Amino acid sequence: MIATIVGTVLPATAPEDQIYWAQTFVTLIIMPWGMDMSFPAGTLQLSDRMLKEHQGVSASLVNTVVNYSISLALGIAGTVEREVSKGLNGREKVLKGFQGAWYFGIGLSVLGLALSLFFIAMRYHRERVGREKEQQEEVAADYAIA
Structure with a gap:
């Protein structure tokens, strides 16, 4: 989740005149690593908490939830982009909308990290x-024996 947060912070904070290799390329290295660690x-x-005969179904459930989440978050990010860039023109419209959508992604990533830490x-x-x-049961058993 930390790799996902870092991967969304980099393009959100990239200046408009920065070269591709400075932050965008680094994002393309970090983001897949975060996703490849979290989905498996x-x-x-x-699947570890399911019976053997239901483990395949549980794995497909995770994949389904991930795909639904991606499509929903993409739609919401598009709405955020449109609303943030309303009333702006030219490059500023594109940049502000782009950054708004990335900041929404940062918020979702932080929420995911918070949920992970909560469950841990x-x-x-x-x-x-x-x-x-x-330990209390062992102590009680020791006293019962004595």
Whole structure:
């Protein structure tokens, strides 16, 4: 998710007179890396929690959700671009609309990172509570034996 955030920040902050190799090319290296790390991770996370006979369906569910998300976010980004560039002319219209759509992408990327961190914290808390409960049961069993 951090690679996705960095990959969306770079083109959003690129000056209009900058050469292709400075930020845009770097974005094209970083963004696929972020996507190639997150999609398989999501597929593995979901399929690990399913029965063997349902793992293929769960993998296709992740792929379907990703494709729907891309199409919805693209439509919303197009609307943001149109609304941000309303009333502007020439290069400024193109640049401001372009940046508005990228800033929307940054917001979605940060939301994705926040959700990821939330679920990591939830899992850590759940495992910690489970370990503490096991320790309490062991102590209770020790006292019962003695």
